[in-house]
Amino acid sequence: xxxxxxxxxxxxxxxxxxxxxxxxxxxxxxxxxxxxxxxxxxxxxxxxxxxxxxxxxxxxxxxxxxxxxxxxxxxxxxxxxxxxxxxxxxxxxxxxxxxxxxxxxxxxxxxxxxxxxxxxxxxxxxxxxxxxxxxxxxxxxxxxxxxxxxxxxxxxxxxxxxxxxxxxxxxxxxxxxxxxxxxxxxxxxxxxxxxxxxxxxxxxxxxxxxxxxxxxxxxxxxxxxxxxxxxxxxxxxxxxxxxxxxxxxxxxxxxxxxxxxxxxxxxxxxxxxxxxxxxxxxxxxxxxxxxxxxxxxxxxxxxxxxxxxxxxxxxxxxxxx
Amino acid sequence: xxxxxxxxxxxxxxxxxxxxxxxxxxxxxxxxxxxxxxxxxxxxxxxxxxxxxxxxxxxxxxxxxxxxxxxxxxxxxxxxxxxxxxxxxxxxxxxxxxxxxxxxxxxxxxxxxxxxxxxxxxxxxxxxxxxxxxxxxxxxxxxxxxxxxxxxxxxxxxxxxxxxxxxxxxxxxxxxxxxxxxxxxxxxxxxxxxxxxxxxxxxxxxxxxxxxxxxxxxxxxxxxxxxxxxxxxxxxxxxxxxxxxxxxxxxxxxxxxxxxxxxxxxxxxxxxxxxxxxxxxxxxxxxxxxxxxxxxxxxxxxxxxxxxxxxxxxxxxxxxxxxxxxxxxxxxxxxxxxxxxxxxxxxxxxx
Ligand SMILES: [Zn+2]
Numbered sequence: 085x086x087x088x089x090x091x092x093x094x095x096x097x098x099x100x101x102x103x104x105x106x107x108x109x110x111x112x113x114x115x116x117x118x119x120x121x122x123x124x125x126x127x128x129x130x131x132x133x134x135x136x137x138x139x140x141x142x143x144x145x146x147x148x149x150x151x152x153x154x155x156x157x158x159x160x161x162x163x164x165x166x167x168x169x170x171x172x173x174x175x176x177x178x179x180x181x182x183x184x185x186x187x188x189x190x191x192x193x194x195x196x197x198x199x200x201x202x203x204x205x206x207x208x209x210x211x212x213x214x215x216x217x218x219x220x221x222x223x224x225x226x227x228x229x230x231x232x233x234x235x236x237x238x239x240x241x242x243x244x245x246x247x248x249x250x251x252x253x254x255x256x257x258x259x260x261x262x263x264x265x266x267x268x269x270x271x272x273x274x275x276x277x278x279x280x281x282x283x284x285x286x287x288x289x290x291x292x293x294x295x296x297x298x299x300x301x302x303x304x305x306x307x308x309x310x311x312x313x314x315x316x317x318x319x320x321x322x323x324x325x326x327x328x329x330x331x332x333x334x335x336x337x338x339x340x341x342x343x344x345x346x347x348x349x350x351x352x353x354x355x356x357x358x359x360x361x362x363x364x365x366x367x368x369x370x371x372x373x374x375x376x377x378x379x380x381x382x383x384x385x386x387x388x389x390x391x392x393x394x395x396x397x398x399x400x401x402x403x404x405x
Numbered sequence: 406x407x408x409x410x411x412x413x414x415x416x417x418x419x420x421x422x423x424x425x426x427x428x429x430x431x432x433x434x435x436x437x438x439x440x441x442x443x444x445x446x447x448x449x450x451x452x453x454x455x456x457x458x459x460x461x462x463x464x465x466x467x468x469x470x471x472x473x474x475x476x477x478x479x480x481x482x483x484x485x486x487x488x489x490x491x492x493x494x495x496x497x498x499x500x501x502x503x504x505x506x507x508x509x510x511x512x513x514x515x516x517x518x519x520x521x522x523x524x525x526x527x528x529x530x531x532x533x534x535x536x537x538x539x540x541x542x543x544x545x546x547x548x549x550x551x552x553x554x555x556x557x558x559x560x561x562x563x564x565x566x567x568x569x570x571x572x573x574x575x576x577x578x579x580x581x582x583x584x585x586x587x588x589x590x591x592x593x594x595x596x597x598x599x600x601x602x603x604x605x606x607x608x609x610x611x612x613x614x615x616x617x618x619x620x621x622x623x624x625x626x627x628x629x630x631x632x633x634x635x636x637x638x639x640x641x642x643x644x645x646x647x648x649x650x651x652x653x654x655x656x657x658x659x660x661x662x663x664x665x666x667x668x669x670x671x672x673x674x675x676x677x678x679x680x681x682x683x684x685x686x687x688x689x690x691x692x693x694x695x696x697x698x699x700x701x702x703x704x705x706x707x708x709x710x711x712x713x714x715x716x717x718x719x720x721x722x723x724x725x726x727x728x729x730x731x732x733x734x735x736x737x738x739x740x741x742x743x744x745x746x747x748x749x750x751x752x753x754x755x756x
Contacts, residue, residue, distance in 0.1 A: 114496040115475045117468045120441045120448070122430045128438075132497060139498065142506045162439045164498050164509050167559035202561045230657065236608055264656040270609040273598050277607070305645060305655040313598030347641070388679040389644045 095127060098134040103147065109133035110140055128158050139168060144175040153186075160194045166203050180211055188220060195224050201233045205240065217241035222254070229258060230267045239274060248279035263297050266306040273313050282317035288327075290314045295331050302335065308344035312351075323352040323359070323366060343383040346374045350393065357400050368397040368404070412687075414720070414727050415695045419713065420457045422698030423448040426710050427465065441495040442476065445469060446519035447710035453526045453738045454717050454729050466527050473520045474533050475499065478512045478542075487541035489557055492520035511557045512542050514569035521576045525741040531748055536577045543570050544582030551584070551591030552605075563604045564595060568617035571624045572735055578749050585625045592618045593630065599655075600638035612646055612653035615639075616666040619673050620734045628673075636674070643671050647680050650688030660702040661692045661712050664719030669733035672722055682723040689716050 098104050111133055114121070124132075135155045138148045152169040155162065173183060184207055190200050208214055217237065224234035242248060252275050258268035280286055294311045298304065315322050323329065329352065335345055353371035356364040375394035379387040426448045430437075437444060449469065452458050461469070476493040480486060483504055491512015493499060498510050517539060524531060546553045546566070553566035567588050574583040594606040595618060601610025602618040622628045631639065646652050651663035664685055671677040691704040692712070699708030700716030718736065721728040730739040737745075 110500060112496055113475075113499050115472050117471070118496070119427050119465070119469050119472050120430060120444045121428070122434055122438055122441065123432050124435055124438070125432045128432070128435055136498070136500050139506065139509055140500055140502060142503065159436050159438045161436055162497065163513075163556060163560050164439070164558060168509065170559060198561055202559065206559070230654070232604065232609070232611070236605060239605075239607060266655040266657070267609050270597065270607075274607050309599040309655065316598060385647055385649075385681045385684055386644055386679070387681070389676070392676070392679050 097130045107137050110136035131155050160197050163199050166199050201237050214241045214245040229265050251275045263301050269306045269310045287317050302340050303342040323355045341382045350374050368401045371397045418698030420460050423451045439494050442516045443519050446523045447714040449523045449526045451714040456729050470529050480538050487538045488545035490538035490542035491517040513556045514566045518569040518572045522737050525745050540579045540582040551587035564614040564617045568621050571621040575624045589627045601642040612663045612667045616670045619670050623673050623734045649684040661700050662715040664689050665715040668719050668722045672733045
């Protein structure tokens, strides 16, 4: 993938570079009869022979720093090269700002590589400067709005450096772009939980927001899951918020048969039964009807699961008798 | 790609596929240079689940075993320090280093875990494994938070390595390097508002990390630390991952590997049988290359050893014929697991 190999005509092997003539390359010791052998290019072998040599002599020099760049380009997943590079940066007192630029370029090429994001994080920790992190992760998320590495780095930077200020706006935009973006919904919860807080008013606001989004796309698990998340902070639980329950009832009577709606109604029944609300319309019969409808018509792929859930409600019924 | 022949297991082709990977790989795979042990694991474990471990000749078997042991990092000669001990993923940094920089040559939890599984599948007796040293290496990698770093030399720490550390401790039958309480707390902190489990606290729930978390709880006998409500909600989150095959997160595309990650999670929670096996199977077979062997994550894309092994392991979980049973926690065959149990007995009798 990253091995440009022999196609690079301007490339000069380290073994042919006069300024490296004082170094004896160290070949890989893969034993006498290795397995899973990668048929590396000559360039790869050359670079890593010299990398092993400087590692062995613990050489801390500009040329070593340059060599790690070549080594990383050939295999950005080599964590030892990255670690040695960091040790070189410190030993040489290299300008870390230019290193930030460099790793940004590498991230753009390999946005799903663990090592590059780790390198970035260490640099930001050293500099104690997170000015560029929101933009960097924003760019990565433009390419792939669900890139787990980018989200992880973003959450870390936000939490460590308190960068919550404009995060809700960012989340809103992502959800507007794609209401099914589960990562964005998760980030919404993150901002609420760590920054805006779950005051009664905020809970109500988030419920309104989520119900709007569900109205827009009803069969969206991400929004339904978020609604459950918000209701964790409502002391009346899943079943006690009349705005939520009447919304669900209305959807249902308007013929919406999204499995997420129906599952939500089943869970409301479960909660009402557990709370001992005997006269509630959310009872075992209703749950059983919903399970039956899911199993036979609206969510057939989970037919056995819904029958299994129905079993639980049948037990509730027989306990009542 | 759904044609008649692609509804059945291309058994012979998959055997050939793995045998090729055990030998030589093209230079296009250079970016896997530091993780060759995992390729060995997927290939050997793949042959094992295919019931074809005997396709590996005695000569090749000893080559693989000798090569793996070459990657075992031993205690530092000068002072016996064991914090770097474990298996390396390849011989790229397999060189003698001075005290000052000996930490660059260090074990990696995922490589140690997959090396041990490979040795078990090959029937090795682990007598050349420096158990005490490896456990000390594991211990050196647990963080304050309770999770584990991959290596001593500058790596991220997350749920994947909690799982690897738990497997290593289980296989070596020694938990002295693994603080179970701390790890359990970490896992519970990673449970999201949707009751799936994430790589780190507050990140998005994910099928792969949920597997790592559940397998760890299972190996440490801590599944009961989840409340009944958490358990039921997690089951719900997991069964909702089925589309035809399985996806790793809500509203993400289906991918062959989640037939294992999510399938094994459901199996550990005793409800895999409530999913739709036929749809699952049909999807996985859509990603099979019937001609040259291998599975890919999506239909008509490139196959790779990881998706090939996990595709087979996922099929094994739902009882596909022609495949050996998989132990969902350790991700090895029952055959390899029984061998491990006999080693445990032997070690116990030696105490
Ligand atoms: Zn996959």
